[in-house]
Amino acid sequence: MLVAVAAVVAVILALALALALALALLAPALRHRLVLSALHHAAGRYRRRLSLLGSEVGLSQERRLRRLLPPGTARGSEAFRERQPLGQSCPEGGLGEQVPPLHPWALLRSCWGTDPPLQGSLLYLDVLRATFPQALAPQGMALLSWAPSGPLAPAGWPLPTLYCTPDEASTLPSRAAALRVQLLFALRQPALRVLEAGLAAELHDALGTLRSEWPALAQDLALGRLSPQPGLPEDVRGRLEALLAPDAVRAAEVRAECAQGFEGIVQRLWPQLEVVVVGMAHGAEKLYRDALHQADCKGMPIYCPFYRAAGALLGMNLWPEEPVPRFLLCPDWAFCEFLPCPAKEDSRTVLLGELWEGREYSLVLTARPGQYRCQAGEVLRVTGFHRQCPVVEPVRRDSQVLSVRGENIPEERFCQSLCRAVGMWPGARLVDYVCVESALLGASSGASAPHYEVFVELQGLRDLSEAQRYKLDQCLQEDFPIYKSFRFKGSVGALRLHLLRAGALPRLREALGSARPMPRVLREERLLHLIQSNVVS
Structure with missing residues (x-):
């Protein structure tokens, strides 16, 4: 029996190799059409499979988890969650995979x-x-x-x-x-x-x-x-x-x-x-x-x-003409858990088939063997469902929250306040920005209370008056009552705003050393020094 199976496998491999060689000898245009046709049929099969997986999300996730765990490990997501504590932040990953041999x-x-x-x-x-x-x-x-x-x-x-x-x-x-x-x-x-x-x-x-x-x-x-x-x-x-x-x-x-x-x-x-x-x-x-x-x-x-998080591919946008991207979480790509937001100390994770439309969740990820229950630092909002598979919209990154006294200003809401302040400066348009918490400045921050330093690149303005600079701090106080109370008490100092020369932020992105989403809050001194060297006002 084993000999017969081996013979069949050998024949299939031989035919595949012969087809591969035949494709290599074809004219490029014809080879393109043939491969495109094969990929189209393969994609159709996977779409049908995805539709089936979407009808049994729980089983799909259990199968994915079994493939990620070592042989002999106790099976089942319940046993896995009881035995494996929530991990630390996921290791930072890139945006894609290395190119396989293109033959x-x-x-x-x-x-x-x-x-x-x-x-x-x-x-x-x-x-x-x-x-x-x-x-x-x-x-x-x-x-x-x-x-x-x-x-x-x-x-x-x-x-x-x-x-x-x-x-x-x-x-x-x-x-x-x-x-x-x-x-x-x-x-x-x-x-x-x-x-x-x-x-x-x-x-x-x-x-x-x-x-x-x-x-x-x-x-x-x-x-x-x-x-x-x-x-x-x-x-x-x-x-x-x-x-x-x-x-x-x-x-x-x-x-x-x-x-x-x-x-x-x-x-x-x-x-x-x-x-x-x-x-x-x-x-x-x-x-x-x-x-x-x-x-x-x-x-x-x-x-x-x-949609990727921590370097792992998790979801697909099937609606290319919609202005706001949203992603179908594919149940056989990673084992996903979710902590409801706002988080509580005794919060237990919920699974892919247990999410509620309109709610926000923090993502916990098991995507690679050996990296179990990592906290991805991503907050998602559930916008709907495709069969049982949730469709999500990324909301914010926890690693990019501004906080010097526990006030916790999220990335996307800080950007809204900044855009509102820039709108009050006649002729100005925001090109780019980054922020720093004063603790990273060390002794150079002086004896002032903990505060934010914001570095902006603008079009339409060459300098900012002190009154204009204060507008951003004022907008933050209006948008975040906790920040306003800390400012009133003096436990958080006034925000400091710096104007950058054109091209400073592309140079910062090169200094990151790899293609990854722009960090809005700098945590490394070398990046801080680079951005400080490009301040013009």
Whole structure:
């Protein structure tokens, strides 16, 4: 019997290998269509499976937990929760997975793979195909993403013929150089269908480069070259430049459109573009998504397909045309528990099938073997259900709460107060900001009471009066009664507001060393010193 099974497996593997070799020999366009068709059928199978899993959420979660626990461990979520105490914060994770080998065998494997990154990519490609019919054209996607430690898998990695951006461009040691090179390769493609970025901040910064360097970018297009720049090694520059060719016509188009201004520039540069995709556009990235919607990407849908926490893929956005991203939590991607908010000392976690619409929960995650019941630091709001699977909207990150006396000002509410204060400064527009609690300043904070220091980048104002600076503290007092009472007692000092030179925050994002959501509250002295060196007022 075992011999017969082994023979069958050998035959299947041989056929798969033969098919893989046949695919490799086909013309690129035909290979693209065949793989796309296979992935479409695989995505259809997974959609049907997801619908079935959504009807038995509890069983799906129990099966996922069993796969994550060591062999011989007592089974069942109840025993697991009784035996395993709530852990500390989850280890910080990245935004994606390392790129698997992009050969035909990897493409075939993706059709029957069961790990979350493969399933997520299948759903992503299926959603794009259903909503934006021309989005999956060969070479129709451009990628803007920085991964200095090695290339990360783009959202549609099982179909690499989608991308016109060379992999090597994302791994440059300099974030600014990587985004500029990727932008140049995107500009070469007037028939682009999808513009994809790992983070909303990466797209925001790349388009900022377009605003400031469009004459030089157009010149590079016309000459078919890559200008030397810091962070672009000469040998890499030579290899990437070999992929370019002079294109005076496209260079003239870029000059003409940029000379007219930058509102709606994305749609004007790429008239056939159907959608802008960003790997993360909620939480701290919402500020950049809103800025893109209002200016450079005006008129374009911005689609955030995935929900990740602590580096683990947890959910999928199946509604790409909705303005506010919401995510279906897939029950076979991780074992999830939830602490109701506001938390109580004796709160017991509830499971995926026990959530209530409209309520907020703090996420507890078991996504990898050995990392059990980690507190992800993410607060989610349940907005509805897809069968029994909850649909959620990320609300805030606990690690980004401002608090020097226990007043606990959440990230998203601080941003609302800041935007309200900026609205009182005639001509000003908020570009970006970060905060610091005075404890990080050490002796340099003086003898004053504990306080916040806020660093802002603005458009439309070169300086702020003392009265204008006080507006932010006043808005916080109006929005947070506890903060107001501490200010009245003198136990919390007046907020200090600093104005940054243009480009300070992109330099901070490069100093982070990897692509991750923008920290709004700095906790490291090296980042504090960097931002202090860019204060102009």
